[in-house]
Amino acid sequence: MTEEQQFIEQLRSGDRIAFTELVTTHQKQIYFLARDLTGNHHDAEDLAQEVFIKAYRSIQNFRGDAKLNTWLYKITVNMFLDKRKRKSHNMLVFKEDLSQESNNSNHPGQQIQPGNPEKAAEGSLIQEHIEQALQNLSPRERAVFVMRHYHDQAIKEIARGLDIAEGTVKSLLYRAIQKLQQKLAFYRHDLGLEEKK
Amino acid sequence: MSECSKCRKYFVDALYDELTPEQKDYFTNHLETCASCRAEFEKMQSALEIMDLGEQDSLPGEFWTNFQQGLESRLDREEKRKKPNVVQFFSPLKMVRAIPRWTQYLAAAILLVAIGIFIGRYFSPGSYSPEPVAQIDNQSSSLIKQAAVDDRAYRYLERSKILLLGIVNLDPEAEEASAPDYSREKQVARGLIQEAAVLKDDLTDANRRKLYQLVSDLEVILLQIANLETKNDLPAVEMIRSGVDRRGILLKINLEEMERDNRGASSPIDSKKSEKKTKI
Numbered sequence: 343m344t345e346e347q348q349f350i351e352q353l354r355s356g357d358r359i360a361f362t363e364l365v366t367t368h369q370k371q372i373y374f375l376a377r378d379l380t381g382n383h384h385d386a387e388d389l390a391q392e393v394f395i396k397a398y399r400s401i402q403n404f405r406g407d408a409k410l411n412t413w414l415y416k417i418t419v420n421m422f423l424d425k426r427k428r429k430s431h432n433m434l435v436f437k438e439d440l441s442q443e444s445n446n447s448n449h450p451g452q453q454i455q456p457g458n459p460e461k462a463a464e465g466s467l468i469q470e471h472i473e474q475a476l477q478n479l480s481p482r483e484r485a486v487f488v489m490r491h492y493h494d495q496a497i498k499e500i501a502r503g504l505d506i507a508e509g510t511v512k513s514l515l516y517r518a519i520q521k522l523q524q525k526l527a528f529y530r531h532d533l534g535l536e537e538k539k
Numbered sequence: 540m541s542e543c544s545k546c547r548k549y550f551v552d553a554l555y556d557e558l559t560p561e562q563k564d565y566f567t568n569h570l571e572t573c574a575s576c577r578a579e580f581e582k583m584q585s586a587l588e589i590m591d592l593g594e595q596d597s598l599p600g601e602f603w604t605n606f607q608q609g610l611e612s613r614l615d616r617e618e619k620r621k622k623p624n625v626v627q628f629f630s631p632l633k634m635v636r637a638i639p640r641w642t643q644y645l646a647a648a649i650l651l652v653a654i655g656i657f658i659g660r661y662f663s664p665g666s667y668s669p670e671p672v673a674q675i676d677n678q679s680s681s682l683i684k685q686a687a688v689d690d691r692a693y694r695y696l697e698r699s700k701i702l703l704l705g706i707v708n709l710d711p712e713a714e715e716a717s718a719p720d721y722s723r724e725k726q727v728a729r730g731l732i733q734e735a736a737v738l739k740d741d742l743t744d745a746n747r748r749k750l751y752q753l754v755s756d757l758e759v760i761l762l763q764i765a766n767l768e769t770k771n772d773l774p775a776v777e778m779i780r781s782g783v784d785r786r787g788i789l790l791k792i793n794l795e796e797m798e799r800d801n802r803g804a805s806s807p808i809d810s811k812k813s814e815k816k817t818k819i
Contacts, residue, residue, distance in 0.1 A: 468594075529589045
């Protein structure tokens with residue numbers, strides 16, 4: 343029995359010390375994934391805690407054929423998608439034309455203002471623009487992009503985690519990157535990225 | 540499939556360096572010859588470079604401590620909630636919720652009709668059914684008996700109260716000068732003592748335990764009154780007064796009367812009062 347298997351057994355037996363260890367080891371990864379997914383600190387903290395609670399409750403269902411962190415990632419993304427689905431459904435009740443999955447690249451509320459290039463060089467402003475660009479993605483596109491780009495999850499792992507085909511992951515990623523590129527196109531000139539041409 | 544669309548299928552893998560060597564050769568060769576695909580790929584590459592410019596702010600160690608504490612308390616709450624859930628699995632409320640809404644409405648309607656029939660049958664003046672009437676007769680005769688006992692008890696308390704008030708309100712200095720005669724009080728007290736013995740036999744059920752105790756306490760005081768010297772027995776009167784105070788006899792009598800008033804029964808005092816009012 344490997345060390346991880348022993349650890350999983352401890353978790354299965356309801357050992358709270360083992361659970362605290364699990365949290366300490368993975369809390370940063372899960373919190374930052376949650377923040378990349380939700381785009382804000384408050385929701386991220388809430389989501390990350392819910393992920394660990396779910397993990398504690400459903401450790402019996404963990405078959406051990408994936409790594410613990412992959413399993414936690416899967417829970418995080420699926421919980422995020424569930425929440426967005428519910429939120430989107432609630433919003434639809436009030437505003438029928440609001441659809442997260444639609445291609446809303448020209449949504450006026452999410453239009454990025456290029457602003458002053460000097461200011462744009464400031465990290466916080468870039469971060470704000472990046473967040474606005476990410477908000478433009480559908481929850482699934484965002485989830486796939488964030489997992490691949492910021493959390494270095496292989497396409498195969500993402501596909502397994504979300505229970506979708508690898509081809510679907512690739513097309514979601516392709517669409518996501520194209521949308522991001524459209525939203526952040528003004529930076530290419532400001533940051534001299536066009537010189538590559 | 541055109542060369543360009545085949546090449547674009549590799550974009551994502553190429554961006555994340557996940558192409559096989561063969562795919563990579565094909566992809567590189569195509570980009571060298573196709574300006575449109577190259578431009579498109581470079582745009583996507585630069586988008587990813589921009590996405591990497593964002594700041595990942597670090598969080599203080601305190602945040603993680605709070606995070607864990609918050610998580611622990613949420614887990615504790617979860618576990619507390621989880622325990623009753625086992626019971627809830629069999630809970631009637633959950634079972635009712637599982638029943639379809641229309642069945643619930645139907646059941647509610649049937650219940651209402653049943654209540655209506657019950658009320659109509661047992662409480663409407665025209666209804667007749669021999670068995671319940673016999674039961675009601677038994678019940679009402681026992682109620683009448685109880686009411687008679689209560690009535691006697693309250694009359695007894697009222698008479699005792701008047702006697703006690705007379706003794707308690709004596710002015711010692713005035714009494715000393717006038718050398719009062721207690722023969723009337725002694726006579727009343729003896730009568731009340733005799734009545735107490737009979738009354739206590741009727742106050743044996745659990746609901747009247749308080750009343751029984753009060754009559755017993757009164758008996759002691761009444762005995763002291765009955766044993767007073769006929770004239771000018773001020774030390775004994777003082778003893779009776781302190782006995783009444785110590786045992787809170789007058790207060791207890793007042794409370795019993797208030798309780799009876801609250802129950803809606805008319806005490807002898809009330810009936811007297813109402814009689815007086817009508818006369819006025």
